[in-house]
Amino acid sequence: MIKRKFIYLFALSLFTVINCKAALVQTYQSDKPNEDGYEAWLRYQLVEDAEMLQQYRSMINSVIVAGDSPTIQAISDELSEALPQLLSKQLLFDNSFTDSGNLIIGTSGTSARINALGMSDELSQIGDEGYIIKSATIEGVENIIIAANTDLGLLYGTFAFLRELQTNADISSLSIQSSPKVQYRMLNHWDNLSRLVERGYAGLSLWEWGSLPEYNNPRYTDYARLNASIGINATAVNNVNADPKILTEQFLEKLVTLADAFRPYGIKLFVSINYQSPMRVGGLDTADPLDPDVRQWWKDKADQIYEMIPDFGGFLVKADSEGQPGPFAYDRDHAVGANVLAEAVEPHGGVVIWRAFVYSPEQEDRFREAYDEFVPLDGKFNDNVILQVKNGPIDFQPREPFSPLFGALPNTNTMLELQITQEYFGFDKHLAYQGTLFEEAIDSDTYAKGKGSTVGDVVSGNVFDYEYTGMAGVVNLGNTQNWTGHPFVQSSWYAFGRLAWDYTLTADEIADEWMRMTFTNNERFLDPIGEVMMQSREAGVNYRMPLGLTHLYAQGHHYGPAPWTANLPRPDWTAVYYHKADENGIGFDRTESGSNAVEQYHDEVEAMFRNVNTTPEDYLLWFHHVPWTHEMKSGKTLWEELIHKYYEGVEQVRWMQKKWESVKPFIDEQRFEQVKALLKIQEKDAVRWRNSCVLYFQSLSGLPIPDGLDKPVRDLEYYKSLERTVYVPAPRYND
Ligand code: BDP
Numbered sequence: 001m002i003k004r005k006f007i008y009l010f011a012l013s014l015f016t017v018i019n020c021k022a023a024l025v026q027t028y029q030s031d032k033p034n035e036d037g038y039e040a041w042l043r044y045q046l047v048e049d050a051e052m053l054q055q056y057r058s059m060i061n062s063v064i065v066a067g068d069s070p071t072i073q074a075i076s077d078e079l080s081e082a083l084p085q086l087l088s089k090q091l092l093f094d095n096s097f098t099d100s101g102n103l104i105i106g107t108s109g110t111s112a113r114i115n116a117l118g119m120s121d122e123l124s125q126i127g128d129e130g131y132i133i134k135s136a137t138i139e140g141v142e143n144i145i146i147a148a149n150t151d152l153g154l155l156y157g158t159f160a161f162l163r164e165l166q167t168n169a170d171i172s173s174l175s176i177q178s179s180p181k182v183q184y185r186m187l188n189h190w191d192n193l194s195r196l197v198e199r200g201y202a203g204l205s206l207w208e209w210g211s212l213p214e215y216n217n218p219r220y221t222d223y224a225r226l227n228a229s230i231g232i233n234a235t236a237v238n239n240v241n242a243d244p245k246i247l248t249e250q251f252l253e254k255l256v257t258l259a260d261a262f263r264p265y266g267i268k269l270f271v272s273i274n275y276q277s278p279m280r281v282g283g284l285d286t287a288d289p290l291d292p293d294v295r296q297w298w299k300d301k302a303d304q305i306y307e308m309i310p311d312f313g314g315f316l317v318k319a320d321s322e323g324q325p326g327p328f329a330y331d332r333d334h335a336v337g338a339n340v341l342a343e344a345v346e347p348h349g350g351v352v353i354w355r356a357f358v359y360s361p362e363q364e365d366r367f368r369e370a371y372d373e374f375v376p377l378d379g380k381f382n383d384n385v386i387l388q389v390k391n392g393p394i395d396f397q398p399r400e401p402f403s404p405l406f407g408a409l410p411n412t413n414t415m416l417e418l419q420i421t422q423e424y425f426g427f428d429k430h431l432a433y434q435g436t437l438f439e440e441a442i443d444s445d446t447y448a449k450g451k452g453s454t455v456g457d458v459v460s461g462n463v464f465d466y467e468y469t470g471m472a473g474v475v476n477l478g479n480t481q482n483w484t485g486h487p488f489v490q491s492s493w494y495a496f497g498r499l500a501w502d503y504t505l506t507a508d509e510i511a512d513e514w515m516r517m518t519f520t521n522n523e524r525f526l527d528p529i530g531e532v533m534m535q536s537r538e539a540g541v542n543y544r545m546p547l548g549l550t551h552l553y554a555q556g557h558h559y560g561p562a563p564w565t566a567n568l569p570r571p572d573w574t575a576v577y578y579h580k581a582d583e584n585g586i587g588f589d590r591t592e593s594g595s596n597a598v599e600q601y602h603d604e605v606e607a608m609f610r611n612v613n614t615t616p617e618d619y620l621l622w623f624h625h626v627p628w629t630h631e632m633k634s635g636k637t638l639w640e641e642l643i644h645k646y647y648e649g650v651e652q653v654r655w656m657q658k659k660w661e662s663v664k665p666f667i668d669e670q671r672f673e674q675v676k677a678l679l680k681i682q683e684k685d686a687v688r689w690r691n692s693c694v695l696y697f698q699s700l701s702g703l704p705i706p707d708g709l710d711k712p713v714r715d716l717e718y719y720k721s722l723e724r725t726v727y728v729p730a731p732r733y734n735d
Helices: 002-028 050-059 070-087 112-116 120-124 151-166 218-229 249-265 292-308 334-348 366-377 435-443 455-459 489-501 507-518 523-544 575-579 603-610 617-623 638-662 669-701 716-725
Strands: 062-065 102-107 131-138 141-148 175-178 184-189 234-236 268-273 314-317 351-355 385-390 414-419 470-475
Touching: 050 070, 062 070, 070 151, 070 218, 070 249, 102 112, 102 151, 112 141, 120 141, 131 151, 141 151, 151 175, 151 218, 151 507, 184 351, 184 489, 218 249, 249 268, 249 292, 292 334, 314 334, 334 351, 334 366, 334 385, 385 470, 414 435, 414 455, 435 455, 435 489, 435 507, 435 523, 470 489, 489 507, 507 523, 523 638, 523 669, 603 617, 638 669, 669 716
Parallel strands: 062 102, 102 141, 184 234, 184 470, 234 268, 268 314, 314 351, 351 385, 385 414, 414 470
Antiparallel strands: 131 141, 131 175
16 A cells, blocks of 8 residues: 555656656747857847837838948948848848838938938038938838938948847837947957957957968958947057057058958057067167157158058057056156157057056055146147046946046047956956946046036047047957857947947946847846846945945956955055055045045035045945944944945845846847856855955954844855965966
8 A cells, every 4th residue: 555655656756747847848948049149239130029020021122222332332231131130021132212112321422312302401410420310201202211421321320220120119200310429439459469368258369360361250340340330430459568569560461451351340440559669679779759760660660550551540558557668768758658659640640549547656546646647748748649548546446436537638638448348347257237337437527617527528528629539448359159258248348339429328228229139129038137237237346345445356367355465566456455444444545634636536526525424425435434333324334334235235146146037938048048157156256255355344343244144154264265266267367
């Protein structure tokens, strides 16, 4: 009897197991084919919304592209690839005008039909790169037209139109006019000639120096397409810690192939140069900018480059920073140093982008340095020099106040440098959409000319009358199939381009666009993952360095926590320099009782940050050293608030994991599983960050972990040991 019962139970459980497995497999499988992410946001899948699909199919029957240039060819190629897939229908691509709806693309010079619409007023408002997309009745037929003043404007308009379809927008009465708000919308690659990418976590450099110039890898064109689709029009292809060899004839020839691949897509090529190039590859015995031979060498070099690449953008320069050579060796300042290069490229219409990322071991407060070095030079740079300033005064930290240089240089073209690659945000492992960080930086009010002089307004030349304007994004693109490693790093690349085009867009709307194009238009995906994206950066701040803490990273690779770091050759490489925690309190005093860096801001901002009560709590420890008992707005003590934030960060990651789990049915398995696995790593890392910091700060404050929060099981020594034992793959620092 017992035996029979056992067999029966065994059979029943076997049956249940098999059934559950079947059920699991069933819900597990979505009907989406696997994707490797190579196409990024240019996926051109069949339009998901049936009503919209119907609308598009009826409105677009023939495509008419006027003109004849490599850019026009690129437009035709893109449309003939995209439209049949998006609409799953055959269209005419032979420029025939049908009486059932056409897509007409041209300038008033190349298209008689567009010319006949008499759009000169509208066209005069959009400049060289802008576009107009609208519905227009021509010869009694409803058409959609894309008009611009140049072929490049048409290309941007084409991608914008495709975006409408990809995001399933209603196109029945279109009226879009758009033009970029800054001139140079640029990527900075920190790629070494060895193909290791500094702070890049997505494989080797895209640029295959070994097979260039002969082999034009089609990936270069896909790179250009993706960038042009978000309005990027410039790229510096090599590391700012530059190898002088980039200027040798051998490498210039290789660069020609890249420039040729980028040109149809409107992307100008820049190179980062090493300031000692005249010596290192030019055979001179000095690189003094005022030496006549050096001046001549740069002129000759520029002439040679422009001979080979007529639309070459110019030079990007990191000088006298982190050991890079520069004009200081000859007792010349940054302006003298930059101007010699500027003179060399000026006859060819080139620019010199001079970076303001400088800090020396002598300074009491690294925050102050760039401002103190560059403000006295305002007005001394040639007109074709642009100063490139990182968003914050230190270095791409999870949260920084804006750099006081924005708004302090009325006579020096100033552009904004943002970081897309997640050097300080968990590399290719953590989900941390940077759109919100970019938006926060861009929207910061400098008060340079009273309220409403945001960083975006400054770098677009609205506050001061800059000759050249721009934004640069440091990217990690590599030869990994999906370009960025973590699929969501693509969203920060996308957001950078969209914001560089129009800094008034919001991170939220950009995230929505990106998700629709990259994953699906299904609201059941968009709602939860939109929330995840919008909170992801804040989660990263919370589990690493909330309330204005900075730079608690392990030295070198910047991945894991090491708030205990002290006694390095330079104090500003240690964590204790930044948090200044002891048994009484924590934070960097930048008021008059400390470094007084707050004085670098315009009055209104200075007043806000100078006063502990008006400093937003997110920035509190950036500007004030406060006792652990300091009362926060919530009524908690600073100590309690800090610990709660650390715990909240971990909970946010767990919440992100749950949200991700909920969208399994709506996307392909491959990308679902990748992100899921990465979130698991992120959760583990977040716990490590939290416990390391909480235990370390507790060792100083002596205060208990607030009630209701689980105490870490392991002790501080264990977390310290992880700094030595956990391997972190990071090119240049470990390999
Ligand atoms: C820091 C990076 C370093 C870069 C430097 C820079 O750690 O690798 O070379 O910035 O911007 O963030 O020059």
